Amino acid sequence: MTVLIGDFGRGSMKKQTGAGRAPNIRDVAARAGVSHQTVSRVLNGSDRIRESTRQSVLDAIKATGYRPNSAARALVTRRSGLIGVLSTHQNAHYGPQTMQIAMERTARQAGYQLVLVSTSGERGAVDSAIERLLALDVEALIVLAPRTEVYRALAGVEARVPVLALDSSRREGASNVAVDQFLGSRLATRHLIDLGHKEIVHVGGPQDWIEAEERMQGYLFELGEAELEVTPPILGELSADFGYLAGRDLLRGRRFTGIVAINDQVAIGLLHAFREAGADVPARISVVGFDDIPEAAHIPPGLTTVRQDFVAVGERVVEAALAEIVSGAPSGAILLEPTLEVRGSTAPPTDAGWWASRPLS
Incomplete structure (x- = not known):
C-alpha cells in the first residue's frame, strides 16, 4: 500500500502528477490507498465494493480533480451515458427551452448527458439527424418535434433504442410524456x-x-x-x-x-x-x-x-427514458393535467x- 502524506491541494497535485499533466486513475488509486482496478470498479458502479472503500475513492476523485474518460468507460461498460434529443424547434420559445433545461438537469443528476440535434421538419433532414444521434450510440432518443412527418421517419428507429415523444397524441405502442x-x-x-x-x-x-x-x-x-x-x-x-x-x-x-x-x-x-x-x-x-x-x-x-x-414534462420524460433503458419495457403514455x-x-x-x-x- 502506498501512503501519501501532506496537503494535496491543487498545486501539490501538479507536482505529484507532473507539471501540466491531468490526474489519472492511478493518481486516484494512490490517494485512496487502493488498486486502480478498485477505482475502476467504483467508477463503473460495481455493487461488490465496501461502502467505506467507495467513499474513499470518491473523496480521492474530488481531491485530485480527476475526470473519468467517458469514451473509455463506454468501452468497458458498453454504455455511452448519452440520451439523444431531436428537436425541430428553430426559434427560442419558452416551452421547449424550459423542457430542455429540466431534461438536462435531470439527466445530469442521473449521470447522463444530453446530446441535442436541431433540424427542420423535412423528411431528409430528420433522417439525417436521427442517424447522427444513433451514430453516437445514444441509449435513448427523446423527440421534441410534434410533427407528423417526424414520426414517419422514426418508424424504423423504435426497435433499436427507446424512443420517447414529447407530445400528447395517443399512438398505439408509443411512449410519450406531455401535458394533455x-x-x-x-x-x-x-x-x-x-x-x-x-x-x-x-x-x-x-x-x-x-x-x-x-x-x-x-x-x-x-x-x-x-x-x-x-x-x-x-x-x-x-x-x-x-x-x-x-x-x-x-x-x-x-x-x-x-x-x-x-x-x-x-x-x-x-x-x-x-x-x-x-x-x-x-x-x-x-x-x-x-x-x-x-x-x-x-x-x-x-x-x-x-x-x-414544462419543467415537470422535462423531468418526467428523462425519468421514463432511464426506466426504459434499464427495463427495456415501454413506459406508455404519461399525460399531465393542465390548469386554467x-x-x-x-x-x-x-x-x-x-x-x-x-x-x-
Missing part, C-alpha cells in the same frame, strides 16, 4: 361557454403540428357538447405577428365574442389588433391563450390561459355588433 393538449383546449373553450359566450372562434396553428390538432379537437369537442355553431378555424403560425394579422382579419368579417388561441404568442398578437381597432378586451371580446408564458400575467388586461408545467389560469382577458359577453362589421382605419 386536448384537455387543455377543452378547459379554455368550456371557460368561455360557462361565461355565456356562444360565438367562439379558434385561431389555430400549423396543420402538420400534432399539438395544434389536439387543441383544435378539444375546442370542437366542447362546442359539440354545448351544441354551438362551429365556424371554420383560422390556421397559421405560432407567432404574435400571425395573431395580429388574424385579429385584423376577424374584425373585418366575422361576428364573435370569444377566441381560443393556439398559444400565448398568438393571443398577444390578437390583443394588439383588437386594442388598435378600439375593440375592448374583455368588454367586447374575450381571449384565452395557451402555455402561460411568464409575460402572460403582465400583458394588459392579464391573459387568461392554459398553464402547462383565469385573468382579465375574459368576461361574460356583451353586444359586440357595433364593431363586428366595422372596417379598420
Whole structure:
C-alpha cells in the first residue's frame, strides 16, 4: 500500500502528477490507498465494493480533480451515458427551452448527458439527424418535434433504442410524456361557454403540428357538447405577428365574442389588433391563450390561459427514458393535467355588433 502524506491541494497535485499533466486513475488509486482496478470498479458502479472503500475513492476523485474518460468507460461498460434529443424547434420559445433545461438537469443528476440535434421538419433532414444521434450510440432518443412527418421517419428507429415523444397524441405502442393538449383546449373553450359566450372562434396553428390538432379537437369537442355553431378555424403560425394579422382579419368579417388561441404568442398578437381597432378586451371580446408564458400575467388586461408545467414534462420524460433503458419495457403514455389560469382577458359577453362589421382605419 502506498501512503501519501501532506496537503494535496491543487498545486501539490501538479507536482505529484507532473507539471501540466491531468490526474489519472492511478493518481486516484494512490490517494485512496487502493488498486486502480478498485477505482475502476467504483467508477463503473460495481455493487461488490465496501461502502467505506467507495467513499474513499470518491473523496480521492474530488481531491485530485480527476475526470473519468467517458469514451473509455463506454468501452468497458458498453454504455455511452448519452440520451439523444431531436428537436425541430428553430426559434427560442419558452416551452421547449424550459423542457430542455429540466431534461438536462435531470439527466445530469442521473449521470447522463444530453446530446441535442436541431433540424427542420423535412423528411431528409430528420433522417439525417436521427442517424447522427444513433451514430453516437445514444441509449435513448427523446423527440421534441410534434410533427407528423417526424414520426414517419422514426418508424424504423423504435426497435433499436427507446424512443420517447414529447407530445400528447395517443399512438398505439408509443411512449410519450406531455401535458394533455386536448384537455387543455377543452378547459379554455368550456371557460368561455360557462361565461355565456356562444360565438367562439379558434385561431389555430400549423396543420402538420400534432399539438395544434389536439387543441383544435378539444375546442370542437366542447362546442359539440354545448351544441354551438362551429365556424371554420383560422390556421397559421405560432407567432404574435400571425395573431395580429388574424385579429385584423376577424374584425373585418366575422361576428364573435370569444377566441381560443393556439398559444400565448398568438393571443398577444390578437390583443394588439383588437386594442388598435378600439375593440375592448374583455368588454367586447374575450381571449384565452395557451402555455402561460411568464409575460402572460403582465400583458394588459392579464391573459387568461392554459398553464402547462414544462419543467415537470422535462423531468418526467428523462425519468421514463432511464426506466426504459434499464427495463427495456415501454413506459406508455404519461399525460399531465393542465390548469386554467383565469385573468382579465375574459368576461361574460356583451353586444359586440357595433364593431363586428366595422372596417379598420
